[in-house]
């Protein structure tokens with residue numbers, strides 16, 4: 109087992125926040141962004157949900173299922189279109205409570221699962237309006253969360269049995285670092301990582317069980333799809349997608365190397 113940090117929760121939370129702040133897009137570049145560079149394409153996440161419903165499985169699914177009673181309740185924070193929570197909720201005929209700040213994601217989730225309860229808002233700001241569930245989970249959200257200690261505390265307070273968190277080992281846009289250097293001369297950070305999130309949860313007093321494994325799917329289906337996403341992330345005009353695709357091939361960004369994910373969980377007593 110990897111050794112855990114002995115730093116205090118306050119120090120680890122402050123480091124997480126400071127590391128994430130260094131991912132901010134320089135103001136002069138963001139000023140020219142044609143669209144929100146941090147936005148998500150609903151269609152891409154809906155595809156991910158279709159795939160996970162067709163082939164449910166993996167460490168997150170198994171850990172949620174093991175603690176979720178038949179007919180119970182599952183809270184999925186940053187649910188998107190439901191890729192992480194919906195398969196387990198369906199398997200256990202559980203009620204899915206899906207929280208997300210993106211109304212478009214929740215609308216698509218509502219089409220896929222009309223019985224799901226959807227609550228729009230930012231976690232933990234809206235936690236008071238959200239019921240407690242048997243299991244609270246979140247997948248691929250925490251790299252968007254500066255105040256991670258408060259985020260984890262609210263998840264724990266909303267779970268009767270277990271908290272399950274899935275995240276990539278590295279920042280989800282790390283793949284674009286060579287493109288940032290090429291198009292903007294900007295060096296992207298390499299921290300925080302999943303290890304920092306695990307260390308923080310452990311320092312908060314949770315007995316964290318963690319597992320790291322190969323990601324089950326590819327981030328993009330083609331270099332064209334990667335280029336479209338890169339234009340958004342790098343604040344470039346979408347008309348430059350072909351140029352970005354060429355650069356991705358030359359710089360070795362495409363094909364993307366295999367990614368790894370971490371699933372961490374802790375019991376709530």
Ligand SMILES: C[S@@+](CC[C@H](N)C(=O)[O-])C[C@H]1O[C@@H](n2cnc3c(N)ncnc32)[C@H](O)[C@@H]1O
Nearest residue numbers: 186187188191192208209210230231247248252
């Ligand atoms: C990368 S997507 C992941 C969606 C889904 N969990 C999955 O695994 O496919 C992240 C989602 O979290 C939402 N999100 C990010 N930070 C949030 C927060 N603090 N509160 C609520 N939703 C958040 C975004 O709107 C987005 O839909």
